[in-house]
Amino acid sequence: MLSSFFYTLKEINQTVSKMALKGEYAVLETTNLKKMFKKNVAVSDVNLYLDKGESVGLLGPNGAGKSTAISMISSLVKPTAGDVTWHGKSVVKDPNVIRMYLGVVPQDIALYKELTAVENLRFFGRIYGLKGKALESQMANVLEIVGLTERKNELVKHYSGGMQRRINIAVALLHEPEIIIMDEPTVGIDPQSRNYILEMVQKLNQEKGMTVLYTSHYMEEVERLCDRIYIMDHGKVIASGTKQELTSILSSEETIWIELDRSYPDLAAELNEMEGVLRVTETDNGIKLITPKNSRLLGSIFQAAERQQVQITSLNVQVPTLEDVFLHLTGRKLRD
Amino acid sequence: MLSFLKKDVMVLIRDRTELLVLLLMPIILTVILGFALKGMFAGGFSSFDMKVAVVDHNDRQAGIEQFTEEVKQLSVPEEAKDRLIEAAESSEPSALMMNMLEGDELGQVLETEKVNENKAIEALENGKVTALLKIPENFTYLSLKKMLLDEGKSAELEMVEGKDSSLMAGIFYDTVERFVRTFNFETAIAQAADGTDVTRKSSEGNQEDLGGVITVTDQEPISSIEYYSIGMAVMFAMFVASTIASKAYVENYQNVFARILLSGKHPLLFLSGKAISTTVLVFIQLVLLFGMGRLVLQAFADNSWRFWLGMLVIGAVFSLCIGGLGALLTAITVKSESNVVPGIFAGGIVTVLAMLGGSFFPVSGMPALFTTLGNWTPNGIMLNMTLQWAQGLGMSYILPLIFRLLLLTVVLIAVSLLIFSKRRAA
Numbered sequence: 154m155l156s157s158f159f160y161t162l163k164e165i166n167q168t169v170s171k172m173a174l175k176g177e178y179a180v181l182e183t184t185n186l187k188k189m190f191k192k193n194v195a196v197s198d199v200n201l202y203l204d205k206g207e208s209v210g211l212l213g214p215n216g217a218g219k220s221t222a223i224s225m226i227s228s229l230v231k232p233t234a235g236d237v238t239w240h241g242k243s244v245v246k247d248p249n250v251i252r253m254y255l256g257v258v259p260q261d262i263a264l265y266k267e268l269t270a271v272e273n274l275r276f277f278g279r280i281y282g283l284k285g286k287a288l289e290s291q292m293a294n295v296l297e298i299v300g301l302t303e304r305k306n307e308l309v310k311h312y313s314g315g316m317q318r319r320i321n322i323a324v325a326l327l328h329e330p331e332i333i334i335m336d337e338p339t340v341g342i343d344p345q346s347r348n349y350i351l352e353m354v355q356k357l358n359q360e361k362g363m364t365v366l367y368t369s370h371y372m373e374e375v376e377r378l379c380d381r382i383y384i385m386d387h388g389k390v391i392a393s394g395t396k397q398e399l400t401s402i403l404s405s406e407e408t409i410w411i412e413l414d415r416s417y418p419d420l421a422a423e424l425n426e427m428e429g430v431l432r433v434t435e436t437d438n439g440i441k442l443i444t445p446k447n448s449r450l451l452g453s454i455f456q457a458a459e460r461q462q463v464q465i466t467s468l469n470v471q472v473p474t475l476e477d478v479f480l481h482l483t484g485r486k487l488r489d
Numbered sequence: 490m491l492s493f494l495k496k497d498v499m500v501l502i503r504d505r506t507e508l509l510v511l512l513l514m515p516i517i518l519t520v521i522l523g524f525a526l527k528g529m530f531a532g533g534f535s536s537f538d539m540k541v542a543v544v545d546h547n548d549r550q551a552g553i554e555q556f557t558e559e560v561k562q563l564s565v566p567e568e569a570k571d572r573l574i575e576a577a578e579s580s581e582p583s584a585l586m587m588n589m590l591e592g593d594e595l596g597q598v599l600e601t602e603k604v605n606e607n608k609a610i611e612a613l614e615n616g617k618v619t620a621l622l623k624i625p626e627n628f629t630y631l632s633l634k635k636m637l638l639d640e641g642k643s644a645e646l647e648m649v650e651g652k653d654s655s656l657m658a659g660i661f662y663d664t665v666e667r668f669v670r671t672f673n674f675e676t677a678i679a680q681a682a683d684g685t686d687v688t689r690k691s692s693e694g695n696q697e698d699l700g701g702v703i704t705v706t707d708q709e710p711i712s713s714i715e716y717y718s719i720g721m722a723v724m725f726a727m728f729v730a731s732t733i734a735s736k737a738y739v740e741n742y743q744n745v746f747a748r749i750l751l752s753g754k755h756p757l758l759f760l761s762g763k764a765i766s767t768t769v770l771v772f773i774q775l776v777l778l779f780g781m782g783r784l785v786l787q788a789f790a791d792n793s794w795r796f797w798l799g800m801l802v803i804g805a806v807f808s809l810c811i812g813g814l815g816a817l818l819t820a821i822t823v824k825s826e827s828n829v830v831p832g833i834f835a836g837g838i839v840t841v842l843a844m845l846g847g848s849f850f851p852v853s854g855m856p857a858l859f860t861t862l863g864n865w866t867p868n869g870i871m872l873n874m875t876l877q878w879a880q881g882l883g884m885s886y887i888l889p890l891i892f893r894l895l896l897l898t899v900v901l902i903a904v905s906l907l908i909f910s911k912r913r914a915a
């Protein structure tokens with residue numbers, strides 16, 4: 154609890170000092186963003202910023218408030234309090250300051266399923282003001298990016314889930330936005346499609362210099378894609394920073410995985426009594442220990458196993474992941 | 490805007506079932522109802538029985554005698570005198586007129602009753618008769634003199650129309666007038682409404698009432714197939730509105746609506762897109778259905794460009810009105826974020842409206858409330874308008890209906906704007 158408080162403070166400091174130091178605005182910034190649905194607080198006091206060309210992750214479990222935050226950022230939902238600024242100009246006051254520069258990939262497929270990919274692209278391209286040759290070449294362009302050129306004339310409803318996700322992204326890229334906001338673009342699709350999308354986002358960010366705000370509840374994805382990460386829970390940002398900064402929260406601890414052929418409650422009990430062990434969690438096929446860093450407990454663990462006549466199949470000392478960070482901050486797993 | 494229309498049309502065309510319902514069903518139903526209920530229309534269908542009270546102050550015999558006496562005094566050759574007297578006897582105007590009114594064609598829809606003046610006025614007031622025709626004293630004498638000798642002042646036929654029957658009364662007036670013109674009586678007809686003299690023009694404003702089908706014109710009577718071609722077309726046009734609204738629901742819940750908003754397009758563009766799409770689709774539907782009726786079912790034998798041009802105009806106005814309906818349903822659907830309203834509309838309200846509007850059977854015999862409601866449904870107005878036009882009634886008859894339809898359109902659009910803009914405040 155204390156640490157989460159600490160990191161919120163730290164984050165505000167970061168924002169403030171950034172503006173003070175550089176004397177310029179972030180590309181996109183939110184200040185004390187808040188949204189209430191009736192009496193439920195969906196998002197509260199969210200402060201985040203994106204610099205040009207940055208790839209930023211918004212990580213949090215379902216219901217954390219990611220989509221709501223994104224809807225406010227993209228001007229679809231009016232915040233209850235707080236502001237969103239695009240190059241220093243308020244999006245809340247005038248949504249048009251951001252709309253032409255912003256590409257949004259919604260969490261759900263926002264397409265006409267009864268139309269083909271090309272027909273969808275043409276319609277959305279037109280309402281973004283694209284016409285004629287420019288439209289056609291942009292369509293070809295984004296189809297190439299998402300790898301659907303060959304199947305562009307099929308109805309979207311006949312596409313696989315992964316292909317629907319890809320064309321959903323393509324539509325958001327049509328008008329060549331400066332920033333793209335993606336809301337869980339890989340939910341419920343096969344590993345290949347997922348990998349394709351992740352690589353694509355990486356390319357857009359690294360090769361085309363597009364600013365990316367990537368939302369997910371998969372920590373591997375944000376770990377892989379994002380320069381900086383905000384972790385959200387219950388509508389609040391509970392930690393933020395680079396992956397290193399975040400995992401350094403746990404730098405004083407390490408995780409030891411002991412893999413066993415079955416569950417041994419006696420061993421778990423003995424380890425729990427052992428000096429230097431902070432926490433013991435029993436899993437289906439083993440035991441997980443959290444210990445202070447460099448506690449040199451491996452010898453004692455083997456001895457305990459011997460005493461209990463337990464066969465250790467493997468043992469693994471793990472550096473902390475974002476998952477662990479989340480667990481540490483909230484006492485819960487990212488995915489329930 | 491064009492891209493919105495194109496998209497809506499494409500989405501609808503991809504929906505085969507919906508397309509079949511909107512285009513094939515009305516044709517099938519037209520054929521079924523047209524044949525099944527042929528009997529109702531046997532011998533030409535008329536939706537009303539018009540009763541006219543005739544108050545006859547004229548004495549034919551005396552008139553002819555008086556005229557004959559006068560002719561005898563004339564200083565013309567005997568031969569000419571004989572011809573004039575012969576003409577007076579053979580074409581005595583009031584007899585000819587009564588023959589026409591009671592004759593084969595008109596007799597089916599018109600019932601005349603000779604009564605005294607007090608009774609006639611009473612009948613008119615309590616709605617037992619549609620109109621009152623007064624043949625004045627000396628009508629025979631005066632009109633013969635005017636007609637054959639071109640002398641003296643013309644006799645005046647007086648017509649008084651009942652309160653709620655101005656269309657029928659108007660038709661009656663026209664019939665009498667045409668008769669008068671044809672026979673060159675040069676008889677002035679003073680028409681009175683509610684007992685006070687009014688000119689023909691001033692009563693046009695409330696002519697639109699009821700209508701139904703009238704066979705007292707030059708045209709062939711409406712056949713059952715024709716009746717249901719129109720009835721089903723106007724009914725199924727309303728399904729276009731609910732279909733468009735359901736599609737808007739899908740757009741909203743599949744987040745395409747949000748995506749459209751993200752492009753910076755004003756939400757009202759979405760709504761007006763729906764209104765226009767509905768209008769265009771209904772218009773296409775009408776063209777196809779009436780075209781089908783004409784080519785396959787041999788309905789609407791009138792091939793004059795004037796007739797079809799009128800049909801296009803009527804159809805366009807009706808399409809516009811259903812466009813307004815489409816906008817209203819879309820606004821409610823998007824605002825409530827549920828598909829319930831278009832569902833209820835398509836599943837029940839359309840049927841009720843179609844019934845009131847006369848799509849299933851002519852409603853002129855129904856209670857007043859029923860017909861009044863029907864006269865305010867877009868489909869009811871359109872049905873009446875088309876029937877009247879197909880019967881050869883002129884623009885002056887359908888113009889008030891066109892205005893009523895336009896008024897309805899304005900109201901529908903205003904309400905949908907009201908509902909739709911509330912959503913944005915939330």
Ligand SMILES: Nc1ncnc2c1ncn2[C@@H]1O[C@H](COP(=O)(O)OP(=O)(O)O)[C@@H](O)[C@H]1O
Nearest residue numbers: 190194195213214215216217218219220221222
């Ligand atoms: N339109 C809405 N009305 C009421 N509650 C909502 C609405 N949208 C989201 N919420 C609530 O706000 C919270 C955050 O939801 P959401 O932003 O969708 O989370 P996430 O995208 O992180 O899964 C949830 O508790 C959700 O139930």
Ligand SMILES: [Mg+2]
Nearest residue numbers: 219220260337
């Ligand atoms: Mg979400």
